[in-house]
Amino acid sequence: MASASSSSVVTRFAPSPTGFLHIGGARTALFNWLFARHHGGKFLLRIEDTDKARSTKGAIDAILDGMHWLGLDWDGHEYYQSQFWARHADIARRLVERGAAYRCFMTQEELAAERAEAAAERRPFRIASPWRDCAPGTPTPDAPFVIRLKAPHDGETIIDDRVQGRVTVQNAELDDFILLRSDGTPTYMLAVVVDDHDMGVTHVIRGDDHLNNAFRQQAIIRAMEWPEPVYAHVPLIHGPDGAKLSKRHGALGVDAYRDELGLLPEAVSNYLLRLGWGHGDDEIIAREQAIEWFDLDHVGKSPSRFDFKKLENLNGHYLREADDARLADLIAPRLGISDAQKTLLARAMPELKARAHTLNELADGARFFFADRPLKCDEASAALLTPEARALLAAAHGRLGALAEWDAASLEAAIREVAEGSGVKLGKLAQPLRAALTGRTTSPGIFDVLALLGREESLARIADQMVEPKE
């Protein structure tokens, strides 16, 4: 285990591998990562596979993959909580020895009865185990038992949370929760405290849903007389409707943000950073800048809603900033094109990426370059190909065929000439030309399209549309 250096910051991200790395977890990871990097400390990764039945290899891979994609590298190897069960059990025993915990032999039936009684009297259920205060040496049944924390009944517990502020709870609210299950495995509550301590974690930055757990965990920490970490409970992310983030919203794995929504990691990362944290009026914040600026003081206290529109807008920004060859590589699989075609794609990228917000849109906009002749025109573009338009295309074809230089500037001059010569505005020729060349009504600038497509392909596509198809 990492040695606990007293002065430097150690954070951790501790996902449970029961699904994918969801967006809330990704933000928690990002905050932990940024905080550690900002302070020149360490960022550790611990897989909380305490619940063996629900933990899967696939889920673990998905988490690691998501972290890599977002550029969140952790220091050292990843930890697996299940490897430390012996240590957890040992701490549980020591807690019993210290009189801070006890073996509870209550059966499920006895527990259920207590619960039912509480429900009948309409009072909150809080376990009252007869085993809590039995004298040492009391004979114990030869039966399964759990180890419960002897939670304090009096006084109050205070957590000075770096995000939520000072939070106080009456100790009477705390119950004797289970530390060690009857099968000898630790519960999350015990494991998290022991591991955080052993890993030297100084700052626990996690979702707000753990705030209530912090009080219980603190009870264990105090019983062991361990140093208390600094807590920072970050508000949760909600769906657009304010309700808990569901599958329908954005509770997708980060892999879906990449593969299905076609987003760039830098965009997702920037968006997540600004969700719940702010730095004045700054919106576009690069990674290095984020490391320099990030702090816990400016993390908001209220939950925020997920806004896909803003994420998309941000993605559009990063798309325009991205390297052309990289983008070509990213969408080539979606287009199913050859390496040779990828070269053309990269050359077209400056024009293409200006009008896309996602990789999906980017691929859609690029598709016409690689379509087979004769092009299938969509409805709107087909409507443009009137007899008059076809005649203009024929005129353009003649002029273009005689062109010496096939570059955007020469092409523009030639096309403008044809339009003028025919007594029509440029648009009257440009739109049918677009239809013939791309099969669509929207595309990059038509002169760029001609230049990119090349003389042969361009002339062939125009020729295809010069006469109305039979049938």
Next chain:
RNA sequence: GGCCCCAUCGUCUAGCGGUCCAGGACGUCGCCCUUUCACGGCGAAAACACGGGUUCGAUUCCCGUUGGGGUCACCA
């Protein structure tokens, strides 16, 4: 329901007693640019939940109401 937390434009947020008839961004709506669509530029509408205090003065501090969220397992 008990306990805990939260509350500025539709959304993300700036604001840490006067500089705020509240600033930025996304979204929306105009206009410009223009061969289309984008990009870009300019502009508009749009918020301090409500009620009490404290104060010379509250978006900022305190209390309550309302609304929202979290949590109450041998899950994590």
